[in-house]
Amino acid sequence: MLDLHRVATFVAVADTGSFTKAAQLLALSKARVSFNVRRLEADLGVSLLARNTRHTVLTDVGATFLREARQLLELAQRASASVQQSHAGLGGRLRITSTPAFAQRAVLPLMADMAEAHPDLSIEHVASSQLSDLVAERFDVAIRLGQLADSDFKAARIGDYALQVVASPAYLQRHPIASPHALVHAHWLAHTQLRDAPWRFFKPGLLPRHARFEYPPRLQADSAEALMAMAVRGLGVTLLPAWLVGEAIAMGELDAVVDPAHLLRQPIHALYRNSMYVPAAIRVFIDQLTDRWAALETTR
Structure with a gap:
């Protein structure tokens, strides 16, 4: 039986391209990250990553396993979320990034409301004007102001602004x-x-x-x-x-x-991963942010 924590560690290393960055992302020691990946490779009997002093890259087998590992973690997350929702609303973790100004205007008040309504939901916001990498930095939702560049992520229209x-x-x-x-x-x-x-x-x-x-x-x-x-x-x-x-x-x-x-009005989008299953916390956050923004624009 595969250990999901080890699988998640491998995915983090593959996404960030670094044991050090994966350790920072997962709040683990670098030694623990290395141990988890080695044990996973031992369990599977294959080498998933090729390592040297400068780079960590996927082997061919590792690239194949990465696709399956994402689906495995997604199914586990879906099963966990469905059980949690059946008793006490939303659970799990929701990690969001937006610009500081938009956070003050709309995101942080909504986070406070969701935290009160769903005590089992852990929410983190990272304020940044940079175009963060959703996969490598493990963001569930990224708010983007203005026209979108092409990407592999799904985009939900939140509204627009003058x-x-x-x-x-x-x-x-x-x-x-x-x-x-x-x-x-x-x-x-x-x-x-x-x-x-x-x-x-x-x-x-x-x-x-x-x-x-x-x-x-x-x-x-x-x-x-x-x-x-x-x-x-x-x-x-x-x-x-x-x-x-x-x-x-x-x-x-x-x-x-x-x-x-x-001046042309500019769109606001919420970007999230393009996967078969979208966690309920992401859907609720996007729906409520859309409603909140419409109300804010009405009262301006």
Whole structure:
């Protein structure tokens, strides 16, 4: 009989490509990870991984077993979840990642509600602006803002949101922007994931797609909150979600530089693994986040 803990350890090593990273992910010692994989190989009578000082790669047999191992763990998770749901609601673990700003707006309040409603459910949130690897970092759900790149994951549409081009009143007094075309003369505050000019976020025909800023972006950040803080300080112009800057505009700290109607609304998706079985906790989280976002947009 295969030990599922050893199988899960092997899958973690295969996904991360490293015994050290797998140990960090599973909160185990590197020695324990190595022991689990060796014992699994002994149980199967085959070598699953080829190791050297720099790389850990799957053998041919290991690649075949990895596909079966994923299905085995999925079936075990499904069986465990079905038993837990039959008595006391949701159980197991739910690991989520999103940007810090979206977490504050929608994810963390929902996590609190789910934690109260389902005491047997363990929930973890990782705030990051990076495009995390769902498989290697063992995320169950990743929230993505904006247009999606092609991927092997399933995507559930959560909703959409408006954008605003904003700057402080002090900046606009020093550098007036009379029209969208004048944005090329602005000092652009760029998100590190969106270093190119913002023209692609404008509705077609309003601005030339290949226009260039007169001044290259001098200040960049990987979070929307940092960009907003820079804009409030009068350091330049930036593009941010309307739900993030609404309060600052109302308080007079920021002004809308162009009519928001000129900007394309952006989608919000929840990405999750493309598997036959989707755990109930993931389905509930996505459904409730969709409802919560619709309510938030209605009350804005």
